[in-house]
Amino acid sequence: MTETPEENTKAEEQASAAEEAAAEETAVPESDSEALERALKEAGAQGAPWSRGEALADSEAGEIAAERRATVVLLAGGTGSGKTTLLASLYERFGRGPLAAHLFDGSRTLHGFELRCHRSIYGSGPGGGEQGHTAFGAMPWLHLRLRRDERTIELLMGDYSGEHFEALASGSEKPIEFPQLRRADHIGVVIDGGALANPARAMAEQREALELVRALLDEPEAYAVPESITVIVTKWDLVLKGGERARKAFDRALELISDEIASRHPSASVGYIETAARSTSDQLPLGHGVDDLLLRWTDVPVVPIANPPEAAKYSPVGPNNFKAGE
Amino acid sequence: MSSTATPLKQVTRKLPDPFNNRIREATVIPTEETVELLRQATKAASTSLGSADALELVRVAHGREVSAEACERLRARFNAKGQVVEDHHYQLFTTLSAITLIGVFDRPTFVHGLLPALAVRSAGAQRWAPVHPDVFTHAEFYIRERALVMRRPVAADDFKHVPKEGEGPDPMVEIKALRSSLLRDRQLRDESEHLIWWVASRELPRSSTDAAAEFESLLGFVPEPNGAAELFRAKLRDDGDPRPPSRWTFGHDPIPVELRDFCPLLAREPQVAPPDLEQALATLNELFLIRALKDRPIEQ
Numbered sequence: 001m002t003e004t005p006e007e008n009t010k011a012e013e014q015a016s017a018a019e020e021a022a023a024e025e026t027a028v029p030e031s032d033s034e035a036l037e038r039a040l041k042e043a044g045a046q047g048a049p050w051s052r053g054e055a056l057a058d059s060e061a062g063e064i065a066a067e068r069r070a071t072v073v074l075l076a077g078g079t080g081s082g083k084t085t086l087l088a089s090l091y092e093r094f095g096r097g098p099l100a101a102h103l104f105d106g107s108r109t110l111h112g113f114e115l116r117c118h119r120s121i122y123g124s125g126p127g128g129g130e131q132g133h134t135a136f137g138a139m140p141w142l143h144l145r146l147r148r149d150e151r152t153i154e155l156l157m158g159d160y161s162g163e164h165f166e167a168l169a170s171g172s173e174k175p176i177e178f179p180q181l182r183r184a185d186h187i188g189v190v191i192d193g194g195a196l197a198n199p200a201r202a203m204a205e206q207r208e209a210l211e212l213v214r215a216l217l218d219e220p221e222a223y224a225v226p227e228s229i230t231v232i233v234t235k236w237d238l239v240l241k242g243g244e245r246a247r248k249a250f251d252r253a254l255e256l257i258s259d260e261i262a263s264r265h266p267s268a269s270v271g272y273i274e275t276a277a278r279s280t281s282d283q284l285p286l287g288h289g290v291d292d293l294l295l296r297w298t299d300v301p302v303v304p305i306a307n308p309p310e311a312a313k314y315s316p317v318g319p320n321n322f323k324a325g326e
Numbered sequence: 327m328s329s330t331a332t333p334l335k336q337v338t339r340k341l342p343d344p345f346n347n348r349i350r351e352a353t354v355i356p357t358e359e360t361v362e363l364l365r366q367a368t369k370a371a372s373t374s375l376g377s378a379d380a381l382e383l384v385r386v387a388h389g390r391e392v393s394a395e396a397c398e399r400l401r402a403r404f405n406a407k408g409q410v411v412e413d414h415h416y417q418l419f420t421t422l423s424a425i426t427l428i429g430v431f432d433r434p435t436f437v438h439g440l441l442p443a444l445a446v447r448s449a450g451a452q453r454w455a456p457v458h459p460d461v462f463t464h465a466e467f468y469i470r471e472r473a474l475v476m477r478r479p480v481a482a483d484d485f486k487h488v489p490k491e492g493e494g495p496d497p498m499v500e501i502k503a504l505r506s507s508l509l510r511d512r513q514l515r516d517e518s519e520h521l522i523w524w525v526a527s528r529e530l531p532r533s534s535t536d537a538a539a540e541f542e543s544l545l546g547f548v549p550e551p552n553g554a555a556e557l558f559r560a561k562l563r564d565d566g567d568p569r570p571p572s573r574w575t576f577g578h579d580p581i582p583v584e585l586r587d588f589c590p591l592l593a594r595e596p597q598v599a600p601p602d603l604e605q606a607l608a609t610l611n612e613l614f615l616i617r618a619l620k621d622r623p624i625e626q
Contacts, residue, residue, distance in 0.1 A: 061354040066411075066418035069457075072354060141354070156354060183350050304351060306459050307344035309432065309467040316474065 053111035054139060061141035061156050064108065070154040072183055073297050075232070076216075077190025078169070078208055079162030082234030082277060084134050085120040086190070087142055087157050089277035090294065092117055093287045094144075100291035102298065105152065106145040113142060116159070120278070136161045146298070153298050158184070169211040175222035182221070186297050187228050189213055191253055193235035193276075197242030202249040210256045217264045224305055226268035230296055231257055236274040236288060237281035271296065345425065348458050352421035364422065367410045371403040371426040376625045379403070380430070380442040381584060387424040387446075387461050388454040390587070420457045428460055431468040436475055440548065441618045443468045444611055448588040451608040469549050476547040477514060480507045513546040520544040521551075525560050530569040530601070535591065537562065537601040538609035539576035548614050555607060562601050579616050584624050588615055 056064075064070055075083040091113040094104040107113065144155040158180055167173040175181055189212060195205035209231075216223055223229070231254060233239065239246045254272055261270050273296060275289030345365055349356065356364070375383075382396040392400075397419075404411045404422050411419050427446070430439045446465035449456070456462055485503035489495050524544055531537035537558065541550070551557075581589045589612040591605065 058355040059357075062356060062360075065354050066352050066415040069351060069417050070354070179355050183353075183355060304458050304460075305347040306463065307347055309464050310344075311432070311471070312467055315467075315471060 053109060055109050055112035055159065056141040056143065057139050064143060064154055064156060068152065068154050070156045071185050071297055072156045073186045073188065074158040074180055074184040075188045075190050076165045076212060077162060078166050078192065081162060081190045081192040083162065083190050084116050084159055085277045086234055086275055086290065087159055088113060088116040088120045089287045090290045091144070093290050100295050101148055102294060103147040105147045108143045134159055134161045136163055148298060155297065165212055168215050169208050171215065175216050175219045178222065181216065181223050184224065184228060186230060187223060188230050188232040191231065191233045193233050193239040193250065196249040196253065197238040197246040199245065206249065206253040206256060209253055210260060213257050213260050217260065226261060226265040229261065229270055231270065231272035232293065233272065233274050235276060237276040237279040237284050240281055240283060348425050348460060349421060351458055352418040363408055363410050366407050367404040368422055368425045368429055370406040371422070372429045375430060375438055377441055377619060377622050378584065378624045381445055383423045383427050384442050384445040384449060386420055387427055388449050388456050389420060390454065424457045424461045428464045431464040436472045439468050440472065441622055444615045444618055445588050447611050448615060451611065452590060470552050473549050473552050477551060480511045517544065517546040521557060525557055528569050529572040531572045532598050533596065534601045534605035535596060535609050536572060536575065537606040538613055539578055540572065540574055542610055542613040543576050548617055550610060555603070558603050558606055562603060578613055581616065582619055585615050585619060588612065
């Protein structure tokens with residue numbers, strides 16, 4: 001006697017229900033760690049961007065920005081200037097409690113921060129490029145969620161390889177090709193204090209920082225507003241140790257950059273911040289200056305680019321009649 | 327959105343594009359495809375925009391709370407051509423709302439933008455912060471441009487009828503257009519005469535609300551002429567001599583439920599106090615909002 005297709009399906013359903021019941025009877029209850037591991041695997045398989053806690057790609061960082069207005073920060077400086085160490089030290093500093101009235105409220109890139117902390121202390125480690133520096137194609141975005149006076153701040157910090165900025169400074173690449181610069185609410189031009197303290201490298205460091213700023217300013221469309229640029233000097237402890245000569249080298253670098261910016265944007269005020277993330281000096285604590293840096297980034301978090309109505313150019317009403325908030 | 331590594335260098339030649347400048351409020355580095363999708367979403371959202379959704383867009387663009395149904399409705403507008411806004415994308419939702427409004431204000435016709443533009447101005451008077459300053463500047467420009475267009479003198483060829491292909495000239499259409507042009511011309515003349523009388527009259531309105539209501543009743547067209555602030559200044563100027571109180575009490579239509587949060591000055595108890603320029607202008611805007619909603623009522 002042959003079975004009809006309906007009977008076949010029914011028999012299959014019954015068999016599968018019996019199998020499921022048997023599996024339920026023999027199943028060992030899942031422990032918490034197993035459940036966590038399974039959930040992480042499932043999340044990873046589904047492509048949840050922050051399931052591994054590593055640094056984020058543009059699209060993943062975009063997810064955060066789509067939820068809440070994120071403050072985007074970009075540190076621009078040559079290889080080994082201390083960009084990654086500075087970001088790692090900002091994260092580490094929260095391990096000791098609130099920083100400059102900011103409370104740590106989470107991060108989607110904890111593992112990314114830990115890897116950077118490891119590399120910045122031991123000089124090498126997973127995720128790094130040559131000599132422990134940030135690899136050229138590494139995922140760039142690190143995330144911190146902070147709270148300050150009932151306000152939640154989403155901080156997205158771009159940790160790009162210094163090679164990119166060396167190419168900008170040398171003119172082999174153009175800032176307009178880096179949309180991150182225009183998106184950034186804050187661009188920190190990083191000067192390596194260690195190089196300034198070294199008489200053989202001081203001039204080259206001054207020149208490189210100046211060239212980077214010049215390249216940026218040459219294309220006004222490549223950045224949001226001139227006020228977004230801040231000069232950050234790292235390894236300030238080495239500048240102090242280098243004495244009068246190192247101090248003068250830094251003053252000269254800052255003067256050159258300030259003059260350059262003032263010549264293009266006379267009304268722009270450009271600040272500078274001294275930092276010593278891994279201070280070796282008794283005079284400066286570990287993570288010196290990261291509080292100032294954080295305040296700078298969160299005090300002025302939003303840089304909207306205003307666009308007057310296109311038709312205003314041809315209208316008797318005129319484009320100058322429109323200023324937001326007036 | 328895929329989670330692939332993207333290089334720092336991305337050749338984007340459209341950086342100064344206003345759309346990109348605005349969308350950066352809710353993105354980091356969107357790809358060209360994403361930008362195009364978002365652009366399409368705002369275009370789709372601005373088509374056939376009714377009064378109810380226009381007002382909700384203004385609220386969302388200023389970070390105000392709106393009902394779950396309104397949120398759902400607006401999100402569906404953005405997602406009409408593909409999923410771009412998820413439930414938790416609040417910043418993106420707000421930014422797209424702002425861009426949609428700006429799109430409405432930038433249209434060359436002056437039909438759909440009046441109600442939201444006046445609502446944006448009311449939001450500005452209440453110090454609501456828009457997600458992008460362009461919302462305010464474009465709304466203000468729209469209002470000022472509309473004021474000019476509405477009061478444009480009647481031109482000789484305004485009533486010329488251009489027949490469609492295959493049709494002959496239609497004298498009745500031309501006569502209708504001529505009549506309406508003459509009517510508009512008369513309204514224009516009446517409005518300016520009324521305004522001259524109002525400014526020249528020594529009677530002083532009893533309050534900012536009265537000053538606004540008097541002024542609004544004299545206008546044949548919405549919004550106010552671009553020199554309105556100067557006219558108010560001239561009217562309210564204190565030249566030392568005591569001035570008789572105004573004999574007129576105009577009052578105003580009841581505030582529709584949909585406009586309650588946009589009309590805080592009209593909603594409060596009437597006060598007798600020397601008129602204040604800023605308050606009078608803000609109240610005038612609220613009166614216009616009511617008038618604009620009457621012309622384009624909330625669709626049921």
